[in-house]
Amino acid sequence: MTANGIQSANTENIRGSLAMISAMALFAVEDMFLKAASVSLPVGQILMLFGLGGALVFGCVAKVQGDALVQRQAFGKVMGIRFVFELTGRLFYVLALALTPLSSTTVILQATPIFVVLGAMVFFGEQVGWRRWAAIVIGLIGVVIVLRPGADSFTMLSMLAFIGMLGFAGRDLTSRAAPKILSTSLLGFYGFVTLIIAGLAYALWSGERLVMPDSLSGFYVGLAVLAGVFAYGSLMLAMRTGDVSLVTPFRYSRLLFGVGLGVLFFDEQLDLQTLIGCAVIVLSGLFILARSNRTQAAATRPRT
Numbered sequence: 001m002t003a004n005g006i007q008s009a010n011t012e013n014i015r016g017s018l019a020m021i022s023a024m025a026l027f028a029v030e031d032m033f034l035k036a037a038s039v040s041l042p043v044g045q046i047l048m049l050f051g052l053g054g055a056l057v058f059g060c061v062a063k064v065q066g067d068a069l070v071q072r073q074a075f076g077k078v079m080g081i082r083f084v085f086e087l088t089g090r091l092f093y094v095l096a097l098a099l100t101p102l103s104s105t106t107v108i109l110q111a112t113p114i115f116v117v118l119g120a121m122v123f124f125g126e127q128v129g130w131r132r133w134a135a136i137v138i139g140l141i142g143v144v145i146v147l148r149p150g151a152d153s154f155t156m157l158s159m160l161a162f163i164g165m166l167g168f169a170g171r172d173l174t175s176r177a178a179p180k181i182l183s184t185s186l187l188g189f190y191g192f193v194t195l196i197i198a199g200l201a202y203a204l205w206s207g208e209r210l211v212m213p214d215s216l217s218g219f220y221v222g223l224a225v226l227a228g229v230f231a232y233g234s235l236m237l238a239m240r241t242g243d244v245s246l247v248t249p250f251r252y253s254r255l256l257f258g259v260g261l262g263v264l265f266f267d268e269q270l271d272l273q274t275l276i277g278c279a280v281i282v283l284s285g286l287f288i289l290a291r292s293n294r295t296q297a298a299a300t301r302p303r304t
Helices: 005-035 042-065 078-100 102-109 111-126 129-147 158-177 184-206 215-239 244-266 270-301
Strands: none
Touching: 005 042, 005 078, 005 102, 005 215, 005 244, 042 078, 042 184, 042 215, 042 270, 078 102, 078 158, 078 184, 078 244, 102 244, 102 270, 111 129, 111 244, 111 270, 129 270, 158 244, 184 215, 215 244, 244 270
């Protein structure tokens, strides 16, 4: 690769990394407002209202940009797989937000970069050496520490966030593989339409009765939509900019935002085992980032 090519790649990685950090901060704010809304609104209805708001915003942006909302490329195999992952991730994660503490849900979500890096290696051919493999395994150990299978505090509800995390990892990877002709606005539109479908399906399955939102819960959902739209747009930009294995570890910044908001606004407590698992997960992600930076630095050195 030429010097100009390396410089361009570094610029793309910086843009992607900044976009990922912005997305994680905004997603943490979105989580906080969705959890607050779940006190008075059923889960299925939250998904439908949230999805409708986001779809309207992204649909309007797409139309302003001159994009047709229905395109042939949106119904291909990759987008079909993306739909399944999006639906799974959103449904199970919102259930986890409603039924489990925000801080622990956020911690479990931190395993997402590990699975995304694995997917980048398998499906996009990115090179992952034994050191990065070691970091991936250590990160998985951190997830197990947080989940605590067999402990008294572990319940099946803990698996909601884990299943949601797997859905998000698949969604991110298929977003990378999505046809480039589909803009970030269109991906956002399709993603929020999926939320409407997920909410409707869950409401029908669970027999939830819709309720009239009061002013406070409506306000919470509106703020969640606002944060979610900017978060989703930033995430799609991040996943389509730079190297997946370098940009993705910045997802770990969500841990700081999510846990901090959970403790600050919901008076949640973190026990020692959760903190240890959290630290292990973050350290594995930082190691992946360090290895990526070292590899790129080596590529920029002049050959003798």
